[in-house]
Amino acid sequence: MKDSAFSVTRFALGLLLGSALTPVALAQTASSDGYVLDKVVQVSRHGVRPPTASNEKLLTQVTQRQWPTWLVPLGNLTGHGYTGAVEMGRYRGTVLRNAGLIPQGCPDAKTVLAHASPLQRTKATAQALLDGMFPGCGFQPTYVAGKQDALFQANEMSFAALDAEKAKAQILKALGGSVEAAQKRYAPFEETLREVACLPDVNCPYGHEPWKLVQNEKGRFSIKGLSAGANMGEVFRLEYSQGLPLDKVAFGHAPTAADVSGLMVLTKAKYDYLNDIPYIASRGASELMNQIALALKQGTALAAKNVTDTPPDVPLMLLVAHDTNISYLRTMLGFGWKLGDYIENNIPPVGTLQFERYKEVSTGDYFLRIAFEAQSMDQIRNLTQLQGQAKPLNSEFKSATDCRTTRVGLLCPLKAAMATVERNIDPTALTPYRFQ
Incomplete structure (x- = not known):
C-alpha cells in the first residue's frame, strides 16, 4: 500500500536516484x-x-454518509x-x-x-x-x-491581526453586498453537490443551511454554509489526485479531471470571498x-x-x-x-x-x-x-x-x-x- 511505508518510500527513492553522487x-x-x-x-x-x-467531521455531518478511508492520519x-x-x-x-x-x-x-x-x-x-x-x-x-x-x-x-470591520466590509463588497445574495447565485452549484454527496433515502442537511459570515477565535473569517461545499470540492480533487478508484472519487461522479474541477465552483468561491481580499x-x-x-x-x-x-x-x-x-x-x-x-x-x-x-x-x-x-x-x-x-x-x-x-x-x-x-x-x- 503506497501510504503505509513513507520511510521505506524515501529510502528506496534515495537508493534509486542518489547513488554515487559527489559534490561539484x-x-x-x-x-x-x-x-x-x-x-x-x-x-x-x-x-x-x-x-x-475538522473537514472530515464537517463533511460527515452535512452529508450523513461515510467518506472514503485513507491510509494515513487525517491531514498528513x-x-x-x-x-x-x-x-x-x-x-x-x-x-x-x-x-x-x-x-x-x-x-x-x-x-x-x-x-x-x-x-x-x-x-x-x-x-x-x-x-x-x-x-x-x-x-x-x-x-x-x-x-x-x-x-x-x-x-x-496577533502581530497581523485584522481590523474586523474593515475585513468584513471588503468581504461583503466582494460578495456583491450580502451573504444571502451570494448564496442565491450559487444555489445551482449547491444543488449539484447535494446530488453528488447525498444519498436519496437519507435526510441530508447539506445545502439547506443559510450562509453566515463568522470570525473565529484566531481572528480568521469564514462563511458558515459555504465552507462545507468548498471543502467538499477540495476533497474530491484530493481523492482524484491520490489515485483512488474512480468509483470512490466524488462517490463515482467525477471520472475525469475536468469533472472534478466542475465540482469545485464553491471551492473557488471560498477563495474569492475570503482569501483573495486585498486587505486580508x-x-x-x-x-x-x-x-x-x-x-x-x-x-x-x-x-x-x-x-x-x-x-x-x-x-x-x-x-x-x-x-x-x-x-x-x-x-x-x-x-x-x-x-x-x-x-x-x-x-x-x-x-x-x-x-x-x-x-x-x-x-x-x-x-x-x-x-x-x-x-x-x-x-x-x-x-x-x-x-x-x-x-x-x-x-x-x-x-x-x-x-x-x-x-x-x-x-x-x-x-x-x-x-x-x-x-x-x-x-x-x-x-x-x-x-x-
Missing part, C-alpha cells in the same frame, strides 16, 4: 540570449493529503503525495541544474535553504522536494517548534512577502541596508507552505492564472510560485521572472514522470510594463518588478524574523 563546484551558465539565473525563491504548497480532521501527506512531490523536486532540480544555478550532485548545504510550515504535511513535502532535487545528499528542511510560524501562520497571530491577503502574507523581497534584492543595488532580519543569502530558497499562503501572495501581486483542467487561480498539491532572478551578462542588469507552476491533476494521479512533452503546467506574470520575452521566459527589470512585489506589504503586519 557551482557553475553559472548563460542562456543563449545572455541571461544567467543567479537566485531563486520558490513557495510550494504541500502535496496530496486526506481531508483534515500520503505516500502518493510524497512520491509526486519527489518527482516535482526532481524536475525542478533538472531545470535549475541546466540553468547553472545548482551543480550536478550535492551542493554545499549552506547554499540551499529549505524551510517548511510546521505541520506534518508541509515538513514531509519539503523533505520530498529535497529528496527529488538533491537525491542522496541527506538535506533536511528547517521548521520552527510548535504549530505556528510567523511566515506561514501570520493570519492566526496583505495582513496575512506581508511577513512572507517581505522575506521574499529581502532575499530577491540581496547582492544588488536594491539590497536593504541596516536591516538585521534578512534571510541567508543563498542561491536557492525553498519555502513549503499552504494554499492559503500562496493565494495571499497571488492577491498581493495581482497575479491570476488558469492552468489546464483546474479552475481559475487554483493552487494544486505542490503548486509552486516561483521568483527567479536573472542577470544579463552584457549589461550586468538584473531581471525577475515570476511564474506559477503545477503538475496537472492527471500527472499527480498517475505519478507521471516529468520529461519530454510531459511537463508541468505553467503561467507567467507580467510584473512591470517593460518586460521582455526571452528564451528563459518573461523577464521584467528587477527594480520595477520589486515595486510590484513590495507594493502591498503592510509594514504594520511585520515582526522580527530569523530562519533556523
